[in-house]
Amino acid sequence: MTQEQTEDATARTRPGTRQGRTAKAHVVRWVFRLVMAVLIVMLAVRTYEETAVAYARSHGTLRTAEATVTKLTSHTTRGRDGGGQDGGNGDIVITTTYTIELRVGDRTKTLTDVPDQSAYRLREGQRVEASLWRGRVVEIDGRDVWLGWHPSWWDGTLYATYPLIMGYVIALAVNAAGYLAGLRGRVRLAQEHRIGPLGCGLVAGTAAILVLLATAALGHPLVFWPLIPIGAGTVAALVALQGKLRWARILSAADTPGGTAL
16 A cells, blocks of 8 residues: 555544544443533432521421331441550440331431430330321331431441532532523633633532531531532632623733624
């Protein structure tokens, strides 16, 4: 094959290669969007659950029902409290949790990882009063058995991916606001000019996370904590975007009629 024939063959294969790469990139983008949509829904559901349960408990609107403890299983783990550079004296720490099966009416409900202080007085066959939220047991005889936010596979996934979720939601808000501003005949901002507002939102959201960590360390965790960083970051990003739009309108008004805005 001559050099010219090789060049012709290469030229013919390039468009197909580019199309293949474009198709793969398109699939990757949609898979990423789908995964983010699932994560956002998971976070929204968990935040709603924790907030609703806390509201029901504080307002005394939990449904109560007579129940029977049908099975009580203890789980004991041993460990040490650190030592050396980790702090502590290296003493052995024994932790006991329980799995409780309750018969509520004609249904059996299983509670896992119930702490010792909430279950140590229970025994099999005991009649108790269960407080429920939408069929899920929150209290037994007034003692809290609702785990709340904890490092399960569900919550652990949300903890690990929360910075990504927060950034994605803030980016969606910035892009949507910029798009709507263009539809309304206002100045249209290019993608690179939205990076500043997005960064401002991420800084505000990160600062909110640090404040929440300090609050939790002082013993005041908030059940609706995911809303605070996302809300603070989104508000900060939109305020910064408004500043960008205002500045772009000023520049556009100073341009000649044939000029282009940002």
